[in-house]
Amino acid sequence: MKMPILDKEERVFRDPYIFTADAKAINLDNVLVNLFMLMRNNGDRIKLMLKAGTFHEIKTLKKYFQELENRGDIVGAGENSEAIESWLRSSLVNMVFRGKAKENVSSMRPLHLESYRIRNAKLTRDYFSADQVFIMLSQRPEVLNALKDYLNIGWDKTNNKLVDNPTLDVDTAGLLHLIKLVNIDTKVGVSVTPVQPVLQEQAKLFCDDIMRLLAYQNNIPRSVFIDYLRILVGFHISLYFQKLIYLLPKMVKEGTMEVEDDWNQVVDMTDKLESSVSPIACADMDKTINGLMDYIRASYTIRVMRRLKVPNLSVASALYMIKNPTPETDAILNVKLLNIFNRYSTSASSAEERVDAEQNVADLQEYLQYEETPLEKYVQCLMKVGAAYQLKYSRDFLDKASMKNDTSAFIIDGRSRKYTRRGAIGSKLLEVLVQLLVLTPKDGGFESKPLSIRQLVQEIRDRYGLIIDGTDEPRFKDADIKTHLAFKENVDALKNKLRQIGFYTDLSDASSLQKIRPRYKFTEK
Helix, strand or coil, rough: CCCCCCCHHHHCCCCCCEECCCCCCCHHHHHHHHHHHHHHCCCCCHHHHHHCCCCCCCHHHHHHHHHHCCCCCCCCCCCCHHHHHHHHHHEEEEEEEECCCEEEEEEEECCCCHHHEECCCHCCCCCCCCHHHHHEEEEEECHHHHHHHCCCCEEECCEEEEECCCCHHHHHHHHHHHHHHEEEEEEEEEEEECCCCCHHHHHHHHHHHHHHHHHHCCCCCCCHHHHHHHHHHHHHHHHHHHHHHHHHHHHHHHCCCCCCCCCHHHECCCCCCCCCHHHHHHHHHHHHHHCHHHHHHHHHHHHHHCCCCCCCHHHHHHHHHHCCCCHHHHHHHHHHHHHHHHHHHHHCCCHHHHHHHCCCCCCCCHHHCCCCHHHHHHHHHHHHHHHHHHHHHHHHHHHCCCCCCCCCCCCCCCCCCCCCEEEECHHHHHHHHHHCCCCEEEEEEEEEECCCCCHHHHHHHHHCCCCCCCCCCHCCCCCCHHHHHHHHHHHHHHHHHHHHHCEEEECCCHHHEEEECCCCCECCC
């Protein structure tokens, strides 16, 4: 059957009111650079003042250092040209095709709020993922502003100059010297659509994690803070998207956003492709991947219903209308379906093409015969055209956001089909989560406290829905001894990872003495 003929507007899948990011293989450094731009400019994407056809390159950045020396801002640039290039490549810039003939600078590393000023926009695409993070952060303006203040340390935006600060590291200082020579266009390319996240509790959880991270701003180096921030952003984008895959079809089915968030997932802590817990973790991830088609259908359904009204309906109103359609909406959708059928005829100019058009109409009608309502029939046309694309690239998006197979991984897999995706917590991601979970709110700030292994496992389960030890889970209440041994192996693997990253030492066989001890003891207000 020939694909249904849809106009450009009908084919669009991305709806900022549902999820702002396009399904693409994103780069988390690019997400941070664009997020900093949105934070710096109150949700606006700012254009760059570059001549048409020009790019920032290593050689142009080296010229900036030479110009800084001519101005008297730095010394020794001309005598240490090779050292400057090595510094740029290793510490200051992100590159595409690094080490190859077509390598180029994509942006400065996201070390400071002003990092976005030096970037090649075409090579720093985030596919609107930064918009989603900005929307989530905007749910608590005090958190957004606190993060913004920290990231802007060392720069006077009023006078456009670097300010001495004892906490500023040499890499960030070098970046700030460079951006003094770069102006930005005050014209706004596009602004973030001010919306409420569909999963508001998930957005609030992200904000709380950022607030906990900010408690360490005076205790850890800036480069470590930025690395933690990058890991947290990827982790929460992935977590939000996985929950959306699970919950959005439930919302459409029930006609409301108020559905029970009972999402959970077993994570494999062993780093072994054939561990005892891997079949359980793989099965949970398979449910997420297999749920993508239902998520795509639900997204199309909400988007169609939202756009039937002017102004567009909210997601909550669209869900109600889906559950309670009116004769008016059915009539509009029937007209849209008729337009799709008519496009076959209008595209035919010869007798032979008209015969083909009639056959295509008949095939499409047969294809839609099992759909009951006009909405279902219209959405099925959209699915026929766009679902395969969204399905393929949604997996890529999830893999990149989850830092797959990295030390910060939230998802791991093997190189063959035998070892499919499964949830995991890489050592660096575990380090970040432990640093956050050893903090408890106190007097408007945070206090660090030791945690037992059992407490940590329960905190990760309660806060993020991630199951390390499932022996107390209702869905494993009738599990056999093999499953219980698998979870024991998983907990032992967690202990081993904690030892490796320096959070855990066995002092005794008594469980009360087996504590995860904070690296920093403080009460932050």
